[in-house]
Amino acid sequence: MVTSSQSSQHNAAQQGAVHQAAMQRPAMQRGAASPVQQGTATAAASAQRSDTQRPRQPLHMLAPNALPFEEADLLLGTALFAQVPPDEAAQLIPHMQHHTYAKGEFIFRQGDTDKRMYVIERGRIKLTRESDDHRIQLLSISAAGEILGEIPVFDPHGGPRTASAVAMIDGVSIASLDHDTLFSWLNDHPRVAVDMLQVLANRMRLNNEHISDLVFMDVPGRLAKTLLDLAKRFGKPTEAGIAVPHDLTQEELAQLVGTSRETVNKALMDFTNRGWIARQGRTIVIYQPGQLIRRAHR
Numbered sequence: 001m002v003t004s005s006q007s008s009q010h011n012a013a014q015q016g017a018v019h020q021a022a023m024q025r026p027a028m029q030r031g032a033a034s035p036v037q038q039g040t041a042t043a044a045a046s047a048q049r050s051d052t053q054r055p056r057q058p059l060h061m062l063a064p065n066a067l068p069f070e071e072a073d074l075l076l077g078t079a080l081f082a083q084v085p086p087d088e089a090a091q092l093i094p095h096m097q098h099h100t101y102a103k104g105e106f107i108f109r110q111g112d113t114d115k116r117m118y119v120i121e122r123g124r125i126k127l128t129r130e131s132d133d134h135r136i137q138l139l140s141i142s143a144a145g146e147i148l149g150e151i152p153v154f155d156p157h158g159g160p161r162t163a164s165a166v167a168m169i170d171g172v173s174i175a176s177l178d179h180d181t182l183f184s185w186l187n188d189h190p191r192v193a194v195d196m197l198q199v200l201a202n203r204m205r206l207n208n209e210h211i212s213d214l215v216f217m218d219v220p221g222r223l224a225k226t227l228l229d230l231a232k233r234f235g236k237p238t239e240a241g242i243a244v245p246h247d248l249t250q251e252e253l254a255q256l257v258g259t260s261r262e263t264v265n266k267a268l269m270d271f272t273n274r275g276w277i278a279r280q281g282r283t284i285v286i287y288q289p290g291q292l293i294r295r296a297h298r
Helices: 004-024 035-050 069-076 086-090 179-188 190-216 219-234 250-257 261-273 289-296
Strands: 097-101 106-108 116-122 124-130 136-143 164-167 172-178 242-245 277-280 283-286
Touching: 097 106, 106 116, 116 179, 136 219, 136 250, 172 179, 179 190, 190 219, 219 242, 219 250, 219 261, 219 283, 219 289, 250 261, 261 277
Parallel strands: none
Antiparallel strands: 097 172, 106 164, 116 172, 124 136, 124 164, 242 283, 277 283
């Protein structure tokens, strides 16, 4: 019998081999797609082929007075509208509030009592929690196409927000919906409600996995896993390797890993000395993703 652990190790080894082979090929031509990008493109093409709905029109053609067409088309590409015909999605667009934030500005704060859900159109947002003695803990990073702040929408009587959302870069673009409007719309679109529940379930699964990692994995293993996750979400292929512009301080990176700044710096130095990565300010270049995969599954 093959155990779950053995299966995971086998899959990790296969992934490591794929990554190593990719990194051993000649330098990428300018504009060439990375394996991650190719996989994403393949999945998108497959989804389009299986879509039996009528051809989609750009959302701005259906609701020209709601938002500028760039923002409207971006919303159409988010998870919230992925399974919804654009003319039906357009019914919701006029009810959205649209805002742009500079780096460091709050989208919402811990303790707020609003009942709005937020859709990230552009940029990245970090979720943080402040302790009673004013220490700040980085909880997670959310990016374009994701929803956040949805818990008060599904649990309007559950109390104030337990975390703050902060723009990580300039030009973060957000659209938001209030509880009553969203729930009225979801009554006619139960499939979207199911998709949103899947998002919540996935976050719960990731939280449970993070707790398990804190118990069973050492710091270098957790760091390797964190770097791979950041690379998957934000990595950009270069001639040297995969550039990961994380926009995090060393203290924030340590918080994601679940350790101290000194300890994560020691692990980063070890990875650098082994030739697996290089640090360039708030960007990490991954030279050998296969080595990180193996270290994360040791």
